[in-house]
Amino acid sequence: MTCRGLVYIYRLEGYDVVALGGVDLDITPGESVALIGPSGSGKSTLLSLLAGLIRPAAGRAAVDDIDLAKASEGELARMRATTVGVVLQGAERNLLPYLTAEQNVRFAQRGSAAYGVADMPSPRDVLSMVGLSIRTKLRQRPGQMSPGERQRLALAVALAHRPGLLLVDEPTSQLDTTARDEIITALEAVRRSGTTVIVVTHDPEVGARMGRQVTIRDGRVGAEGQLGEEFALVGRDGSVHLPPDVLTVLPPGTRLRVHPLEDGTVLLVPARPGSTLQSQPTMRLNADKGWFDTSELEVS
Numbered sequence: 001m002t003c004r005g006l007v008y009i010y011r012l013e014g015y016d017v018v019a020l021g022g023v024d025l026d027i028t029p030g031e032s033v034a035l036i037g038p039s040g041s042g043k044s045t046l047l048s049l050l051a052g053l054i055r056p057a058a059g060r061a062a063v064d065d066i067d068l069a070k071a072s073e074g075e076l077a078r079m080r081a082t083t084v085g086v087v088l089q090g091a092e093r094n095l096l097p098y099l100t101a102e103q104n105v106r107f108a109q110r111g112s113a114a115y116g117v118a119d120m121p122s123p124r125d126v127l128s129m130v131g132l133s134i135r136t137k138l139r140q141r142p143g144q145m146s147p148g149e150r151q152r153l154a155l156a157v158a159l160a161h162r163p164g165l166l167l168v169d170e171p172t173s174q175l176d177t178t179a180r181d182e183i184i185t186a187l188e189a190v191r192r193s194g195t196t197v198i199v200v201t202h203d204p205e206v207g208a209r210m211g212r213q214v215t216i217r218d219g220r221v222g223a224e225g226q227l228g229e230e231f232a233l234v235g236r237d238g239s240v241h242l243p244p245d246v247l248t249v250l251p252p253g254t255r256l257r258v259h260p261l262e263d264g265t266v267l268l269v270p271a272r273p274g275s276t277l278q279s280q281p282t283m284r285l286n287a288d289k290g291w292f293d294t295s296e297l298e299v300s
């Protein structure tokens with residue numbers, strides 16, 4: 001999955017909302033990625049674009065070999081039936097209320113079979129991956145299930161055709177910690193099966209359990225985390241989104257002097273009148289590793 005300079009604009013009467021202002025992102029097969037970031041930053045919009053539910057206003061987005069800007073509606077519907085599984089926010093939106101759990105999965109498989117997908121797992125196997133394969137659960141309708149079970153059923157429906165990419169929007173909102181942990185366990189099982197997982201989440205625990213965390217801020221990729229370490233990214237235009245803790249020291253609008261040092265470190269020093277390195281907060285960039293080390297922030 002690749003995005004280059006991806007832009008999306010909601011056109012409202014009288015004004016436009018730029019939800020994505022140039023997203024650059026590559027996700028390789030088998031990765032599990034959490035899209036995190038403040039409310040309104042563009043996470044759900046990015047997920048909807050990757051699902052082919054809305055079209056980019058500019059830039060490029062591709063899932064496998066499918067160009068999401070150029071593909072026809074039919075090609076996008078085929079993509080969702082064959083290679084991508086989508087779980088929209090709110091489990092109920094993904095389920096048919098009058099069908100049992102097993103029938104919901106079977107119904108989704110019928111849709112994929114119409115597009116030529118063969119060799120799909122049995123509904124029980126799919127439901128087993130999300131921990132819902134006991135006999136009583138198979139026969140329950142969504143309305144008879146707990147909120148966490150409904151959410152896991154929505155995951156199963158999205159996984160029914162064994163997609164290579166699973167897109168999930170806020171799977172744990174309004175769930176208690178037990179139900180949340182069961183969702184995380186299910187997502188980890190999906191990842192282990194080789195499916196790429198992209199999850200929009202506000203839940204730090206879900207974020208931490210995905211292999212990679214991508215922060216979306218103001219419609220762009222703001223920072224990345226991996227193995228507990230946060231990375232800031234230099235964009236294609238040379239801009240850098242600073243992590244929130246750094247922004248408290250170097251707020252938006254701060255003019256910076258940029259000092260590349262011989263050891264590969266770059267110092268960012270606020271250009272205040274009469275400032276010296278000793279009297280100003282200084283940000284240190286490690287050019288070799290490409291990250292900001294916030295622990296080296298010198299505030300004197």
Ligand SMILES: Nc1ncnc2c1ncn2[C@@H]1O[C@H](COP(=O)(O)OP(=O)(O)OP(=O)(O)O)[C@@H](O)[C@H]1O
Pocket residue numbers: 010012017018019037038039040041042043044045046
């Ligand atoms: N249907 C819509 N019409 C107009 N503006 C919208 C619409 N959906 C989202 N927006 C705006 O686009 C921007 C990005 O919204 P989006 O829902 O993608 O953010 P988000 O990071 O997913 O937020 P949240 O975490 O609250 O779900 C916000 O400014 C939002 O108000």
